[in-house]
Amino acid sequence: MTYSRYVALGDSQTEGLGDGDDLSGHRGWADRLAEHLDRAHPGLxxxxxxxxxxLARHVRARQLAVALELRPDLATVMAGMNDLTRPGFDAAEVAEALEDMYAALTTAGAHVLTVTFxxxxxxxxLARPLRPRVLDLNARIRAAAARHGVTLVDTFPVKSVTDARLWSVDRLHASPAGHALIAAAMAHALRLPGGDDGWMRPLPPRPAPGPLRTAATELRWVAMFLGPWIGRRLRGRSSGDGRTAKRPELTPWAQPASGRSPAS
Structure with a gap:
């Protein structure tokens, strides 16, 4: 299919954190996918x-109506990870928010892509106790996607997706290589020219770090990222407080958003 109007809905992964910075701009997998789409069909x-x-309910409340007004023929929906890591997580509630978006967007004529976690x-x-939550939410996402004819990129069975090289130092956001992999998975799912299943292949092996280095890495991660994250939760704060979408209107991919180049 040919797509000319692509709208991305979601949280920090879709915004592109881990692939750039707040000063120069965040690229991310959605920008990378837009670039691929524009190469295949110029004028995106x-x-x-x-x-x-x-949270998933925030994406539904704050982004869905805007997306529908933009009349996309392609939409991506990625949300739920922020819910997964919070106390009081309710898989049914998160899945309901996602399914509402699938239903509204597909009814409006958009081809929708989504993902499992x-x-x-x-x-x-330290997140291993959350595995049952991931399994529960993923099962609900698969069922909702099937009900609405949504194309699903099922990342959970792909073991290489958890390779540390695909994640930034905070372990919450994909690294540039990780964002490139997500974009490749989306391109493969859309059967875009040049897309293939290479994203599912394991990365080349590398030597495992020793126990002392592993322990030091874990302690540094707790101090630099886990501690501040817990502090925001206790204060009822969010990293998105006061922020708005980086590209709130449909504009040509070749036209920079907010004065930044498409590759920023």
């Missing part, structure tokens, strides 16, 4: 409504 119009820190315990050892 692209909007990215994602805002970091958003990887085994986050393989990325953050």
């Amino acid at each position: 119009l692209y909007a990215n409504l994602a805002v970091r820190g958003s 990887p085994d986050i315990g393989g990325i953050m050892p």
